[in-house]
Amino acid sequence: xxxxxxxxxxxxxxxxxxxxxxxxxxxxxxxxxxxxxxxxxxxxxxxxxxxxxxxxxxxxxxxxxxxxxxxxxxxxxxxxxxxxxxxxxxxxxxxxxxxxxxxxxxxxxxxxxxxxxxxxxxxxxxxxxxxxxxxxxxxxxxxxxxxxxxxxxxxxxxxxxxxxxxxxxxxxxxxxxxxxxxxxxxxxxxxxxxxxxxxxxxxxxxxxxxxxxxxxxxxxxxxxxxxxxxxxxxxxxxxxxxxxxxxxxxxxxxxxxxxxxxxxxxxxxxxxxxxxxxxxxxxxxxxxxxxxxxxxxxxxxxxxxxxxxxxxxxxxxxxxxxxxxxxxxxxxxxxxxxxxxxxxxxxxxxxxxxxxxxxxxxxxxxxxxxxxxxxxxxxxxxxxxxxxxxxxxxxxxxxxxxxxxxxxxxxxxxxxxxxxxxxxxxxxxxxxxxxxxxxxxxxxxxxxxxxxxxxxxxxxxxxxxxxxxxxxxxxxxxxxxxxxxxxxxxxxxxxxx
Amino acid sequence: xxxxxxxxxxxxxxxxxxxxxxxxxxxxxxxxxxxxxxxxxxxxxxxxxxxxxxxxxxxxxxxxxxxxxxxxxxxxxxxxxxxxxxxxxxxxxxxxxxxxxxxxxxxxxxxxxxxxxxxxxxxxxxxxxxxxxxxxxxxxxxxxxxxxxxxxxxxxxxxxxxxxxxxxxxxxxx
Numbered sequence: 001x002x003x004x005x006x007x008x009x010x011x012x013x014x015x016x017x018x019x020x021x022x023x024x025x026x027x028x029x030x031x032x033x034x035x036x037x038x039x040x041x042x043x044x045x046x047x048x049x050x051x052x053x054x055x056x057x058x059x060x061x062x063x064x065x066x067x068x069x070x071x072x073x074x075x076x077x078x079x080x081x082x083x084x085x086x087x088x089x090x091x092x093x094x095x096x097x098x099x100x101x102x103x104x105x106x107x108x109x110x111x112x113x114x115x116x117x118x119x120x121x122x123x124x125x126x127x128x129x130x131x132x133x134x135x136x137x138x139x140x141x142x143x144x145x146x147x148x149x150x151x152x153x154x155x156x157x158x159x160x161x162x163x164x165x166x167x168x169x170x171x172x173x174x175x176x177x178x179x180x181x182x183x184x185x186x187x188x189x190x191x192x193x194x195x196x197x198x199x200x201x202x203x204x205x206x207x208x209x210x211x212x213x214x215x216x217x218x219x220x221x222x223x224x225x226x227x228x229x230x231x232x233x234x235x236x237x238x239x240x241x242x243x244x245x246x247x248x249x250x251x252x253x254x255x256x257x258x259x260x261x262x263x264x265x266x267x268x269x270x271x272x273x274x275x276x277x278x279x280x281x282x283x284x285x286x287x288x289x290x291x292x293x294x295x296x297x298x299x300x301x302x303x304x305x306x307x308x309x310x311x312x313x314x315x316x317x318x319x320x321x322x323x324x325x326x327x328x329x330x331x332x333x334x335x336x337x338x339x340x341x342x343x344x345x346x347x348x349x350x351x352x353x354x355x356x357x358x359x360x361x362x363x364x365x366x367x368x369x370x371x372x373x374x375x376x377x378x379x380x381x382x383x384x385x386x387x388x389x390x391x392x393x394x395x396x397x398x399x400x401x402x403x404x405x406x407x408x409x410x411x412x413x414x415x416x417x418x419x420x421x422x423x424x425x426x427x428x429x430x431x432x433x434x435x436x437x438x439x440x441x442x443x444x445x446x447x448x449x450x451x452x453x454x455x456x457x458x459x460x461x462x463x464x465x466x467x468x469x470x471x472x473x474x475x476x477x478x479x480x481x482x483x484x485x486x487x488x489x490x491x492x493x494x495x496x497x
Numbered sequence: 498x499x500x501x502x503x504x505x506x507x508x509x510x511x512x513x514x515x516x517x518x519x520x521x522x523x524x525x526x527x528x529x530x531x532x533x534x535x536x537x538x539x540x541x542x543x544x545x546x547x548x549x550x551x552x553x554x555x556x557x558x559x560x561x562x563x564x565x566x567x568x569x570x571x572x573x574x575x576x577x578x579x580x581x582x583x584x585x586x587x588x589x590x591x592x593x594x595x596x597x598x599x600x601x602x603x604x605x606x607x608x609x610x611x612x613x614x615x616x617x618x619x620x621x622x623x624x625x626x627x628x629x630x631x632x633x634x635x636x637x638x639x640x641x642x643x644x645x646x647x648x649x650x651x652x653x654x655x656x657x658x659x660x661x662x663x664x665x666x667x668x669x670x671x
Contacts, residue, residue, distance in 0.1 A: 341633065345574065349606050350633035357543070357557065380607055380657070384633040408571045413559045423572035449573040454554060456575055457532045459568040460502045461525040462544040462556040463579040464516045465536055468498055472519075 005030050005048065006104070006314065007071045010082030011061065012371035013388060014294070015042035018080050021310035030076045032067060034060035036379045041371050048074045055381040061085045064092045068099050078317060080104040080310075084383065087293040090115060104317040106216075106271040106292045113267040114290040124287045127266035129259050132278070132286045134201030142182040145200045146175050152202045153282075158182065160189035161197035171203055204286065206437035207278040209233065210245055211291075212260035213301045215312055216269040217322045224257035225305045226330055228274075228297055231436045232425070234348075239418075239441065240425065241297035241336045243304045246396055246434040247279065256285060257327075263290060272298070272313045278438075296338065299369060299390040303334035332392055333399040337407065337422045339370075339387040341378045344421035344446045352380040356414035361406035365392040365399070378415055386417065396434075400426055421446050498581075505565040505576035514579075562660045599643055602665040604658045608632035613654055615665065619647045627665050630658070639664060 007030040008018045015031060019042060022029040031046035036055040043049045050070035053060035060066065062085055071079060079096045081087040081104070090111040096103045105111075114120045121131050133152040138161045139145045149156050149172070158170040158181060170188075172181045182198065190196040208231045216222040229245030230238045248256070260275035267290075274295050276288040298309045305328050312322055342348045358374040370387030372378060378386055389406050393399030407423045424446055425431055431440075451459070500514040517524040517531070523546075524533035534548035542558040559567045561576065568575045608630035615627050621641040628650075630637045645667040652664050 349637070350608070350635055352607055352632060356559075380609065380632040382633065384635075411557060411569075413557060420569060420572045420574065427572070449571070451568070451570055451573040451575045454552065455556075455568070455570045455573065457527045457530075458544075458546055458554045458556050459558065459566075459575050459577070460512060460514055460527050460579075461523070461532045461536075461546070462542075462558055462568075463502065463566055463577070464498070464500050464514050464525050465520050465523060465538075465544065466541055466558065467500065467579060467581060468516050468519050469538075469541070471498065 003028055004078070005074060005076040006078040006080055007032065007067070007074065007076035008042070008046075008080050008082065009061070009067045009086055010080075010084070011037055011040060011042055011382065013369045013385065014082035014084075014296075014371075016045055016371050017369050018082060018310055019045045021308065021314060024308070025311055025314060027078070027314065030070070030074045032061070032070050034381070036381055039376070041373055041376065048076075050074060055379065057085065057382065064089075064095050067092075068095060068101075071096075071099070071101055076101070078102045078104055078314065080314070081293065083293050083296060088115065088291070102317050104271070104313055106267075106269055106273060110267045110269050110273075111292045114292050117289065120289065121287070123266055124263055127262050129263045129266070129287045130285065132202055132204060135199040138197035138199050139182070142179045145172075145182055146178045148200050149175060149178065155203040155205060156200045157203040158185040158198055158200050160185070160193050160195070161199055162193035162195040163189060172200070204278045204280045206439055207231075207280055208245070208247055208436070209238075209276065209288075209438050210248060210256065210279045210285065211274050211276040211295075212256050213298070213309070214260050214264045214269065214273050214275060215307075215309070215316075215322055215324075216264055216271060216273070217316045218270055218319055219321050221322065222261045222264045222269060223322070223324065223327050224260045225301050225307060225309075225327055227253060227256055228300055229434075230297060231438050232431070232441055233438055234441045238297060239338060240422070240431075241300050241338075242396070242399075243300035243334045244330055252283065252285075259285075259287070263287065271316055272309045296385070296388070297336050299367060299388065300334040300336045303367070303390060303392040304330045304332060306331065332394045333396040334390060334392045335399050335403050336391075337389045337403060338385050338418070339389060339412075339422075340384045340418045341386050341415045342384050342418055343416035344418055345448050346416075349416075350380065350384055351416035352378045352384075353415045354378075355412060357411055358413075359409065359411035361389065361409040363405070363409075365402045366390075366406050367392075386415075389422075400432065420448060424449065500582060501580045503578045503580055505563070505578060511580075600648075600667050600669055601663045602627060602639060602642060602667070604630060604639070604660055604662045604664055606630070606632060606637070607659050608637065608657070610652050610654050610656045610658060610664075611636060613650055613652070615647045615650065617647050617649050621645060621647060621667075628652070641665075641667070643667070643670075645670065 005028040006022050008015045019029040029046045030048040031043045032050050032052045033043045034055050052066040079101055086092040090108040093103045094108040156172045170181050170185045185198045186196040189198050210227050212227050213225040227245050227248050229242045232240040263275045272294055274291040277285040279285045341351045343351050354377045360368050367390040372386050391399050391403040393402050407419050498516040502512040512528045515526040520536040523536040534546055537545050544556045547553050561567050565576050565578045611629040611631040613628045623643050625641045626638040627641055628639050648666040648668045650665050
């Protein structure tokens with residue numbers, strides 16, 4: 001067969017992203033879809049499409065056998081998992097390989113090695129990768145904890161050895177606080193877990209989330225492609241990502257890249273991956289975890305380093321060496337806004353529904369990756385992210401101004417989106433000055449701005465003109481009851497379902 | 498034609514509107530001040546105005562599920578209801594006042610019913626979870642709006658509901 005087919009075991013924007021990479025490589029894209037996704041954009045952009053079951057992901061996108069059957073049926077020889085769903089499932093990766101297909105991602109052994117927090121931590125320590133300093137055995141007495149604090153720095157976090165889920169944890173800010181805190185932590189540990197054993201680790205206060213993109217190929221070569229700053233998070237979900245980080249100096253970048261490459265090499269990493277770190281205020285950084293897949297925020301790295309990470313992944317999976325010899329020099333600054341179908345003004349309530357109007361931002365420096373277009377229905381069954389606005393500028397200030405331009409130009413009607421939230425966020429003085437940490441958004445309240453008098457007058461005039469033209473069109477009919485001229489005319493616009 | 502614009506949160510007083518001339522060479526008196534110029538409509542709800550002083554503004558009016566209109570201008574949002582004075586008068590004559598609110602618990606958003614926590618006849622207190630709706634990987638508890646007794650549960654686990662659908666009925670307060 002001269003034609004190569006690649007099956008995308010995913011949906012939404014990442015499926016369309018991978019379809020585009022296939023086109024760029026001359027590979028035929030194969031989509032899979034749940035019943036809900038029959039008319040989704042990723043299906044309509046593909047050359048082959050296979051139904052894989054009902055809307056709930058556990059009955060469709062998460063069923064390995066259905067994906068394998070779809071590949072067999074369409075003659076696909078490569079499987080790209082995207083992110084989420086089966087992307088970091090080592091057993092699925094192995095099943096793909098066992099079926100004689102090519103897995104576009106790291107080996108099942110690499111996925112497993114990084115999949116367990118404790119096992120990966122031990123492995124990283126052995127490879128010389130810094131992890132948050134912690135005692136490896138329970139403390140015998142308060143003095144042992146105080147000595148650990150002297151050696152590794154305060155504040156400390158006291159943890160129950162048998163614990164988990166945040167229970168029985170206690171922050172200790174100085175040596176003086178240790179005896180009382182140790183006694184309390186022991187009694188809490190005993191009452192929660194029936195085991196008084198307590199140990200201490202260094203507490204990284206208000207850290208930044210900085211991650212390094214790596215790319216490895218079958219020759220054993222591993223390159224690091226700079227860092228991304230992802231400190232702005234809500235409910236542990238990244239909201240805004242940047243490349244490079246304004247907090248990372250060239251020297252720190254070089255050190256983080258070295259460590260990331262060491263981490264990847266320690267697990268024989270082949271493919272695109274991300275090594276995540278906590279960056280402390282004092283400049284120390286600690287390994288958090290490695291994501292063994294393509295990430296949502298990969299386009300900011302692509303924009304600054306000029307490397308197409310998805311086509312590199314596919315090439316590498318096919319056994320070719322990566323197309324770059326060395327890391328290119330970074331150029332400019334990129335931001336990514338994750339546009340969610342949610343109502344930021346209403347406690348971020350999910351807002352699925354039909355998109356009645358969509359205007360995509362365009363112009364210099366703007367890239368939109370999305371899985372939707374006008375007329376589409378955003379289903380309630382999946383992740384609420386509907387688009388990513390990726391913005392590039394020669395420096396951070398220009399990138400932010402362009403992001404504000406893009407967000408202001410965009411129109412999405414029929415569903416609520418986080419576009420207004422980003423417009424407010426990107427005008428916040430602390431965000432503009434990059435004074436942020438992973439805790440920043442916990443204490444940041446979104447408030448819609450007040451419209452100007454011109455905006456108010458024009459809106460009222462538009463409503464009156466609409467009502468008048470409807471009255472003219474509907475003159476033969478008797479006036480309906482109901483106080484709102486709008487309500488009687490709602491069907492003209494369609495009602496969100 | 499005369500209208501009143503009523504802000505959705507009731508924060509500001511109603512604004513009287515008088516349509517003097519329809520589009521394209523329109524004039525609307527907003528709170529005593531004329532807003533006039535050239536109006537072009539892409540389709541209902543989407544307008545571009547070029548005002549007499551040359552300022553251009555695009556307005557998109559989006560119907561919200563609570564019956565109000567929303568206009569977004571970047572991070573600024575205006576939510577309001579347009580009241581037709583003639584229909585308002587007609588309705589006032591026919592008796593008004595909201596009926597039986599508080600006896601039904603509607604879905605605030607579309608979703609799938611994940612779990613039902615109550616049965617007909619159960620006594621519930623204000624804020625007590627009645628059922629759980631799931632949408633976009635998020636679970637949302639639907640809570641009782643008041644103390645009372647469950648009259649009926651209108652949905653079943655697994656069912657997909659739209660915004661505004663009745664989920665639970667409470668017995669009327671005695």
